[in-house]
Amino acid sequence: MRSSILKSLKPDIMVEMLENAFLSENWDRILNTSDILFSYAQCIYEERQDLKSKGLPLSLGVVMPHSLVYYFGFSHLMRGIAHQKQGHYNQARECMSKYADLGWLDGLDEEGLQLVEEFRFLAKTNLYTLDILVGKTDQLEEYVVFLQDYPEELLPGLDSILQAVFRHVMNVYELLRTFAQQFTEFGESREEANPSYYYNYCYYLAVYHKRAGRHSEALECILQCIILAHKSHNDGDFRNCMALFESLRDRATEEQIRQYQEVLTAVLE
Numbered sequence: 001m002r003s004s005i006l007k008s009l010k011p012d013i014m015v016e017m018l019e020n021a022f023l024s025e026n027w028d029r030i031l032n033t034s035d036i037l038f039s040y041a042q043c044i045y046e047e048r049q050d051l052k053s054k055g056l057p058l059s060l061g062v063v064m065p066h067s068l069v070y071y072f073g074f075s076h077l078m079r080g081i082a083h084q085k086q087g088h089y090n091q092a093r094e095c096m097s098k099y100a101d102l103g104w105l106d107g108l109d110e111e112g113l114q115l116v117e118e119f120r121f122l123a124k125t126n127l128y129t130l131d132i133l134v135g136k137t138d139q140l141e142e143y144v145v146f147l148q149d150y151p152e153e154l155l156p157g158l159d160s161i162l163q164a165v166f167r168h169v170m171n172v173y174e175l176l177r178t179f180a181q182q183f184t185e186f187g188e189s190r191e192e193a194n195p196s197y198y199y200n201y202c203y204y205l206a207v208y209h210k211r212a213g214r215h216s217e218a219l220e221c222i223l224q225c226i227i228l229a230h231k232s233h234n235d236g237d238f239r240n241c242m243a244l245f246e247s248l249r250d251r252a253t254e255e256q257i258r259q260y261q262e263v264l265t266a267v268l269e
Contacts, residue, residue, distance in 0.1 A: 009036070009040050011037065011040055011041075011064055011065070011066075011071050012065050012066070014033055014036060014037045014040070015037070015071075015074060017029075017033050018030055018033050018034060018037070018074070018078045021033065022078070022081065025085070027082040027085050027086050028082075030078050030079070030081065030082040031079060031082050031083075033078075034074075034075045034076075034078045034079040034082070035075075035079070037071055037074065037075040037078075038071075038072065038075035038076070038079075040071065041068055041071040041072045041075060042072075044064070044068060045068060045072075045105070048068075048107070049106065052106075052107070066111075067108075067109065067111045067112040067115055068105065068112070069102050069105050069108060069112045069115045069116060069119075070115050072099075072102055072105065073099045073102055073115060073116075073118075073119040076095045076096075076098040076099035076119075077095070077099050077119065077122060079095050080092045080093075080094075080095030080096050080099070080126065081126075083095060084126075084129075084130060084133070089130060089133070089134055092126075092130055093127070093130060096123045096126055096127050096130070097123070099119040099120075099122065099123050100119065100120050100123030100124070100127075101120070102115070102116045102119055102120075103116050125146075125150075125153055125157075128142075128143045128146060128157070129156070129157065129160040131143075132160055132161055132164045133160060133163060133164050133167070135164065135167065135168040137168065137170055140161070140170070140172075140175075143157065143161075144175060144178070147179075154179060155197035155198055155201055156197050158176070158179060158201055159197050159200045159201045159204065161175070162200075162201065162204035162205060162208055163204060165204075165208055166204075166207070166208075172208075173212070176205070176208075196232075198228065199225060199228040199229065199232070199237065202221045202222075202224040202225045202228065203221070203222075203225045203237075203240070203241070203244075205217075205221045206218045206219075206221035206222045206225060206244060207244070209221060210244070210247075210248065215248055215251040216251070216253075218248060219245070219248055219251065219252050219253075219256050220256070222241055222244050222245045222248070223245075223256060223259050223260060223263075225237070225241045225244075226238065226241040226242070226245065226260065226263050227263060229241050230263055230266065230267060238267075245260055
């Protein structure tokens, strides 16, 4: 894409497009848009380096809402997420290595240096996730310590661990008991930073309990899922939850069936 076209783009609009594509799970769109955002950031960086070499003020170049390192980091971050969701783990790891090390950028101010550290932390977090997903179970104990130190990462972290359980032979029952209180608090507060993580956790946990023969625990998780899917108006998730509940209906208590029917009634109203 020509530099004149790139410099005319609005980077924050591209960031918003990437966030919307993430919510709709459109991974191909994320790959395409993140490529454009990276090209934009690279173009502006080269322009600034040219101005600097000529002794001209940077104010002659494009002015952006955020530090330039933000757009470099965000483009690599979103591209890595898309590759991971598509199962392209080597490409995802390559993206992580790029936003883990953004200190090479010239002229970083205080905001830029802070962003470098934030992206380095995100890379560390996401690398743990990737290692667990590909079956590096030797990382599990270290990852648990990390989650205890950074509880804000707990929901997406346990979500990833439960996904890995279905791909690899892993016994995480005691691990889940370790964090049981925190998840009770998540469910009671209803103030999750990302409700989709809480839904995914409950759904995968329900399947995990069902496979282990813990039907009562599975049904409690399914009921949580049904409520969350209804509130988020996600018909696909709601249907999945219904199917899972019906597969265990004969194991449900009268109270669990009553709660289930209450949600169904609410949907019809």
